Amino acid sequence: MTGPALETFCEEVNGGDAIGSTLLFQLLNLSRAMVEQRRPWMLLRKTDTSKTVSASASSAWNTAISLASITDFNRFYETDQNAPIKLFDGNNRIEEYRQVPFEQRLAYKDSPNTFCYNEATQTLYLNGNISFGGTLYIDYIRDSGDITNDDASSWAFPSWSHPLLGFMAVGMHKGGIDFDDINARMSPDNRAQAEAIIQRLETLDNAKQQSSFRATDPYNEPGDGYRSGAINMNS
Secondary structure, eight states: BBBBHHHHHHHHHHTOOOOOHHHHHHHHHHHHHHHHSSSSOGGEEEEEEEEEEEEOOOOOOOOOOOOOTOOOOEEEEESSSSOOOEEEEESOOOOEEEEEGGGGHHTTTTTTEEHHHHTTEEEEEOSOOSSSSEEEEEEEEEEEOOOOOOTBBBBBSGGGHHHHHHHHHHIIIIIITTOHHHHHHHHHHHHHHHHHHHHHHHHHHHHHHHTTTTTTTOSSSSHHHEEEETTHHHH
């Protein structure tokens, strides 16, 4: 649904009573952010390759790399299997970098394959010597951006799930801002409908995440052995 379509949906869920446009879109975007922050959704994962670095003979710990141009950056995507930053020479050489606390940057300044990130200034610092020049592959979770009252504005999630934002927004409105006895009875049902849709989204996302690992070796799964045709079976 577009922004205007969501606004109409909310009005109808709200029994035909309009909610002020400014308030409504604040509630819709609060709902959007609450859903997006629940987990590292597959469709919010993204890789930036706009930053390059050169080899350095000494530690690059004080060389700032601005990430301000990555306008949809929310947070780094890191798992036990995945370092959030990879330095790639364009052929076969890769160096992985993992994050350490910015407030301990002096302690890690000479530690290779680590990086610090200053949230306040959106500035990245690689620690230790950079052994070769190349492109930084920065894996991150994106912010899908605010929904606005514009026909070109929509949510990045599947269209069938868009009503959940309306149910959440109207539920918050009825349960607090426009509270009365009748609305108070309707608010829990609105929120229950939203939660049911979120659970279906999570089921879909679980399937997508599992699919991404089917061709790889098992990770911390004793007794399962290697899957037929798994990548790096003998490494």
